[in-house]
Amino acid sequence: MDDLPSPLILEILSRLHDSADLARCRLVSREFNALSSDVRTINFHCSLERYTMSRSPATRSDVTPFKTIFKRLVSSLRRVESISIGVEKPLREMSYDDVEDESDDLYLTDKCFISDWLPSVAGELKSISISDFWIQSCWRQSVVLSLISCDCLSLRELELKNCWLSVDGLNPMPMLTSLTLEYVRLDDENLGRVNDCFPSLQVLNLIGVGGLGRPKIHLLHLRTCQWTVSNAPLSLTILAPNLINLKLACVKPRSLVIDAPLLTDFNLSIETASKFQVKEPCNLKALQLESKYLCSLFNLFTFGRTIKNLIVDSSKCDESGEVAELNLAKLFNVFSSTTSLTLGPGAWSKAETWFLKQGSEVIGGTKELKELIARFYVDDINITLLFIFYLLEKCTSLRDMTLLIHHEVETSIASSIMSRSMAHCARVRWRWGLWMKGKKDAWISDGI
Template sequence: MAEYLPDPLILDILSRLTDSSDIARCQVASKTLNSIAQNVQHINLVCTLSRYLKSRSPEGRHRVTPFKTIFSKLVQKSRRLESISIGVDKALAGIAFDDFEDESDDLFLTDIEFVKDWLPRVCEDLRFLSISDFWVQSCWRKTEVLALISSCCHKLLELEVRNAWLSVDGVNPMLRLTSLTLEFIRLEDEDLNKVNECFPCLQDLNLVGVGGLKDPKIHMLHLKTCLWTVSNAPLSLSIVAPNLIELKLKCIKPKLLVLETPLLSDFYLSLEKASNVRVKEFQNLQNLQLESSSFCYIIDAFPLGNTIKKLKVDLLKSTEPETIRKFDLGALFNVFPNVKSLTLGPRAWSQVETCFCKEGLENQTGMKELTEIMAHLVIDDIDVTLSIIFCILDKCTNLSSVALLIYREVDSSIANKLISRCTVDHPKIRWRWGMWKEGTEDTWLSDDI
């Protein structure tokens, strides 16, 4: 059938295949497809859990083509590659060390000898490279793959490495690299310092679950977006990035947190608590999403200013209940007077109800600029919940849109009563209703009831 289609159309079809194992099958099936497939400019090959299990079974191990062999053949038959992604499926993360009896390296994808065999052939035009290793095989084998990549991939713009123990010895500066992702990587502080030095032009940096760091510091002058999920509890954590616009930072309990990011506009911070916080004033912060078990301490420590227009707040679970008791809606109203959009997570709303029952909102002036609010309700006492909602509406006179998500386990009669009271008592408000449950996506039921 391929013989009757023009070559450019066949190439376009093959280029749209997201799984390069399909391309490998096409090359075997037809000489025409084999020839045209050599012009495909990307390889995306993933070892699935089913393939892995078949390769380990007594009846399948001799019939399953080794994963590295398939990849190598694809590379050998390609004329010009701009993008390569090779890895193992996330489902293989469930393979326990106890289930792994030998010292195989058939899925050790950052193995320097394996990468040496194919990378120099395709490095000239390569713009994107992603290697997601098999942690069971890679975590105890230190690899110098970064040095190899930096020595030959001079046009590389984006690099992703996952599930590996990386060495930074011999890494050369990569001045064209603008995006770097390191996920579930073993590094040390001096290794991260080397990353700062060798990738000076990064604009996008993602560090997820990078272990082994005690006093990590990011110092990048051109960085614009950063995702940093710190899995351990470092002594100190620093980000110096004068051009950073978007930051998502998730950490546990650093003793010292230093942020020098004056141009930050979008900030997501998940932090249990920090003994010492040093932050230069944010000049352009517009959107803030804050999760903490010591909320009042955090907002007191951060010079957040009056620039924030969109605010989302929730409380983390804490083994120290006294750290969250001080949270109340009045603190938000006082610290963020110019917020236009406010979202309260379920634990935040629960604490709002607790504080309201003790102190009310009588002494608070309200967010005069607030036009929309979203809250995740539990409804332990419907009268208390209604009182808070109506009090907020009285205080925030510019509110025009209220979105309320009710916990899925709440009795339907109580939910219906709440909906009826709100819509009848405040018919001019645009109401939206939905349901929430932890671990699932919010479900919206209606608009403008």
């Protein structure tokens, strides 16, 4: 190790996943000890094992407090550009049902703790990520946003998770281009302070942000947005003239207004909205739509003719337990220029139901569709095969079919579907596989 050039040693130290290892490396040699002070990144997270040991009467006296170790790390570095501090996933998923914890040893957005280390490194910081311990932070309001906005004038990226945030004293941060708030309570009911204080945002992620009433995102430079709405606000509004990618998940807002004329990629998960208004984006090419009521939403997409890549899915049954229908003829009519269509298992099931009810009266198809990808169950092999044959007949330009059968379907049934489908149509390039929820697809054959 002594023969390694100093720049390479520094690169190795900078790539350590856990900054606790950095302290251990200082004991290796004098050179390691000297070079470690030039590392510019801190990545320090509390594990479940450390938390458990700190609570056990038998071991807690041997455990150095998490905050103490972090402050030592910060003070030992000459220049810090990136800080990521938090609790690991098993701790983030704990709840009061698991343990009642009113201490503050892992309350990481605490004003006193932040004030202890932030001012000394704020000038060089480009990125901050804090993932708090929800059990300790959810009932304590934090002014961490105010502290960061006062001190970190060069900050580019900010990520805060699992905490209760106040916007009191929040100052404008014109240099910030990326903001992520995940599973937080935010005292900014309409997102007015977010819009005013972060005017240069290009990336915005709001995941499970509670406390919103009539939130409006109005950001002129925003290009990518992911918004997962945890509660049921009365209205949702997005005004973003430069937005390109939008992923939005909500339930039943009374009003949904999206004005994003440059939108190219749109992922929408919604049940329904009393008022649904999307200003026609001239460049929209990819749409992913998930809803219990797909057909009722189709007519709202008056710009469907521009979409080339379409992905649709739905819950297999509605709230009454009945399987609704997915009218493919209507889908092909609304999205008449789609060249690639992906059907999720719920959408496939509802399309099969529609096909079964229509029978020989089924009409409608498309000459534009070139590729079909589907994940599906098999309730009745004969109906499934007839439905596949219908798709081949009505989509005359179809050349690629990827069919993924649920992994619990009997092997003999899956094999029969494969062989009979390929025998029915030789013009198509077939790909076959198995799917299981939450798992990577397993391929059976490729390129046949």
